[in-house]
Amino acid sequence: MATYRRLPVSFERGEGAWLWSTDGTRYLDALSGIAVCGLGHAHPGVRDALCEQAGRLLHVSNLYHIPAQETLGERLCAAAGMDSAFFCNSGAEANEAAIKLARLYGSGRGVQRPDIVVMEQSFHGRTLATLSATGNRKAQAGFEPLVSGFVRVPYNDLAAVETAAANRAAIVAVLVEPIQGEGGVIVPDAGYLAGLRELCDRHGWLLMCDEVQSGMGRTGKLFAHQHEGVAPDVLTLAKGLGNGVPIGACLARGAAAEVLVPGSHGSTFGGNPLACRAALAVLDALAEDALPARAAELGERIQIGLRDGLADAAGVVAVRGRGLMIGLELDRPCAQLVAAALAEGVLLNVTAERVVRLLPPLIIDDAQAEQIISTVVRIVRAFLGQAEHSHAA
Ligand SMILES: *Cc1c(COP(=O)(O)O)cnc(C)c1O
Numbered sequence: 001m002a003t004y005r006r007l008p009v010s011f012e013r014g015e016g017a018w019l020w021s022t023d024g025t026r027y028l029d030a031l032s033g034i035a036v037c038g039l040g041h042a043h044p045g046v047r048d049a050l051c052e053q054a055g056r057l058l059h060v061s062n063l064y065h066i067p068a069q070e071t072l073g074e075r076l077c078a079a080a081g082m083d084s085a086f087f088c089n090s091g092a093e094a095n096e097a098a099i100k101l102a103r104l105y106g107s108g109r110g111v112q113r114p115d116i117v118v119m120e121q122s123f124h125g126r127t128l129a130t131l132s133a134t135g136n137r138k139a140q141a142g143f144e145p146l147v148s149g150f151v152r153v154p155y156n157d158l159a160a161v162e163t164a165a166a167n168r169a170a171i172v173a174v175l176v177e178p179i180q181g182e183g184g185v186i187v188p189d190a191g192y193l194a195g196l197r198e199l200c201d202r203h204g205w206l207l208m209c210d211e212v213q214s215g216m217g218r219t220g221k222l223f224a225h226q227h228e229g230v231a232p233d234v235l236t237l238a239k240g241l242g243n244g245v246p247i248g249a250c251l252a253r254g255a256a257a258e259v260l261v262p263g264s265h266g267s268t269f270g271g272n273p274l275a276c277r278a279a280l281a282v283l284d285a286l287a288e289d290a291l292p293a294r295a296a297e298l299g300e301r302i303q304i305g306l307r308d309g310l311a312d313a314a315g316v317v318a319v320r321g322r323g324l325m326i327g328l329e330l331d332r333p334c335a336q337l338v339a340a341a342l343a344e345g346v347l348l349n350v351t352a353e354r355v356v357r358l359l360p361p362l363i364i365d366d367a368q369a370e371q372i373i374s375t376v377v378r379i380v381r382a383f384l385g386q387a388e389h390s391h392a393a
Pocket of ligand 1 (some may be wrong): 055089092093095123124126127177181182211238239248361
């Protein structure tokens, strides 16, 4: 079906941050399959784990114990300060699990029709419930009736959540991205997550962080909420978790960890041995190579490089982000920059119409970071109609 507008290129091979198209051209991947291949392509640790597991056992069903799933659950919970894990196959499914968990948590406390607070410009997935939670009217248009039970407030606005609390007695949870990805790489003010935590504590709500995009080391810590020293009750992961093997997770802590019980949720494929081995290899590599710290350092360098290179370019609104989750906002729609970058051998993305988004693999080297900076500066200057040489004097 025509669900995607595809660029005129196909890739047959990758290694690290490089991709080769079927006509033999080499590209620098500054998108990682949209924050998926954080370790780059053909990572040896992931490859070996997958090959070994493929020759042993791919799938058995959650009717049985799955040791790799239990190990992965324990390691993720230890890293995130959580108590239990549910495994699925995508970000949308991880958020579906969180939404169902929140509703069951509410109904268990006698709330008849529980509401979940969600944010403007948020993105939580394309299934009906996650689309309903998503703050993008264009993505929702035509799919009504949407799932009810979501209360929408502006992002980065604690007062709006207070107002919602005063008006809606049935709120049971807040679902929030610590950094909004699809919405335009929007980083909230310091203290926002802590403020949400405080509100959730005061009202007995669950704080649910959607780290499908911001998780797995990309922002400079394993999970973006850790920058704020805030512990969510529910944490959803996917994208970078399997480095390209589909896997999602919904982690929970404290009372939230006990909500889902046999019969209340499930998945045929979720947490199968193959996917869990891939995710375990990802956790190993992130730790062994200290990749979150590297992402923090490189992200800083790329942001500075973009700011310096575009300092005098009228039309640049902001360079922002955390670690290797970077957005460059322009004052006008700039979707054609994707093709311009492709022509220069770099893969990137434009989101929210005006934001160039960079999500390179965490393993990029210094020269690759420089190439990303120089290419983006060049194509953005050309796009804004300011040839570099005109500013040489
Ligand atoms: C990509 C994304 C999702 C949806 O993940 P899928 O695997 O495409 O279902 C959910 N939340 C956030 C924050 C995302 O970036």
